[in-house]
Amino acid sequence: MHKGMLLLTVLLIGVMIAIPAILVRFDDEDPLTKNNASGQTALDSGPTIKVYLTEEKQVEKVPLERYIRGVVAAEMPADFHLEALKAQAMVARTYIVDRLAKGNFDDMQEMGGKAAEAHVTDSVNHQVYRNDEALKAEWGDKYDTYVKRINQAVAETKGQVILYEGEPIYAAFFSTSNGQTENSEDYFSSSYPYLRSVPSPWDQASPKFNDQKSYSVQEFVQHLTQSTGKEVAVSASVGNGWLKVIEQTEGGRIAKIQVGDQVFTGRQVREALDLSSSDFKWKVEGDTITLTTEGYGHGVGMSQWGANLMGKKGKRAEEIIHYYYQGVTIAGMEKTLAQIEDDN
Incomplete structure (x- = not known):
């Protein structure tokens, strides 16, 4: 074979081997742990959230997006469809942004002690939250796989919250419906125009039905x-x-x-x-x-199993949100977040 042709052949083979390797490296990059130009990761963005760890009786300070990762990981199975995880991330972010914006932490003051220094607990009293240490203990050798899925859900919804008439909603959610969600006033004391009863027939496939x-x-x-x-x-x-x-x-x-x-x-x-x-x-x-x-849960707002099965049927996170929360919009909360950062 001519030397030039041989050299070209070797070069082409090398390129064919190198490109998949480069693509694999890019695919392996975690969107929330990759450094940006300033050396900060996406997980480290947003205002500081002060979480009272009920078992340790200590306050953990974490950036907002890292907090959202810990809530999604604790509140929804990590092997749920990515679109359901993204919907849960928006719900979790809406809850904490609304709480910070209102600035009412009387319930934490009533708990006293270290809790009085925090914005939220890590329990069902607010949103269940797990830090990395707890997730590693819970997930074991599945940690890397699961945390990458959660990180992707948080990264792809970064800064997005659910609004009704320009204000964060009461983003209620639960595990599994009986085939239909509830009007808010049929279970809670308050009526919210966006928390209306809608069919959720997918939930019958839930093991908690x-x-x-x-x-x-x-x-x-x-x-x-x-x-x-x-x-x-x-x-x-x-x-x-x-x-x-x-x-x-x-x-x-x-x-x-x-x-x-x-x-x-x-x-x-x-x-x-x-x-x-x-x-x-x-x-x-x-x-x-x-x-x-x-069914499993109060039945108001987003059904987690419904969201998971909607995702499997090809529905996007935005469609899931608009289905379970009527008449809402999804938007960034730049002005509110900037105000929160000024206050911290």
Whole structure:
């Protein structure tokens, strides 16, 4: 073979080998841990969030986007569809930006001690949050894979929050619906125009869609009395007649139910008996009552399993947000964030 042709062939082979290697290197770069021109990573951007770690009883200070990563990782399974993770990132960011903008931390002051120095806890009282140390312990050898997925979700939604009429929304979310979400006022005390009941039929594929619990009638009544303070009188001849649904919500859950001589909300029964949902049916056999629920959580706002399955059906994060939160917009909060940074 001519020397020139040989040299050209070797060169072409070298290029063919080098290009995939370069592409692999680029693909492996984590969008949130890659340094920018100033040497800062995207994870280190945004105002400082002061998180009270309830187990350690210490305050951890983290940049906003790193905090969002820790919330998404704690609140949603890391193997969920990327678009669902992105939607969760926007929800988490909206919550904390709204809280910082309002500047009301009275609940932290009431906790006292170190907590009084923080903006939020790492618990369900606000948003569940896990730092890197906790995630490494929880995920083990899957840490690198999972954290890269979460980082991508945070990076691709960086700075984006959900607004209604220019203000951050109350970004409620939960695990699994009963096939329909709730109007906010049917579970909470407040009515929000963007938290309306919508169908969420995808949730039936969730492993948390069904649950069942059994109690003795005496235990059932005791739990209700202890939780609500209402004394319940039940007929001596126990049967299904002492339980009667009076009203249902638009989302198909129990709004009001008569138990013996008292009336309770579905939420009161759910919380007193630690049920997965306020959509429940029951069966009484002898002295035992068995309750079967559909859905997991309060049912208001974004269904996480619904979002995951919508993502698998090709829906983008923005479409998921607009579906579960009616009439909202997605935008950056540059002015609000700048104000927060000035205050920190």
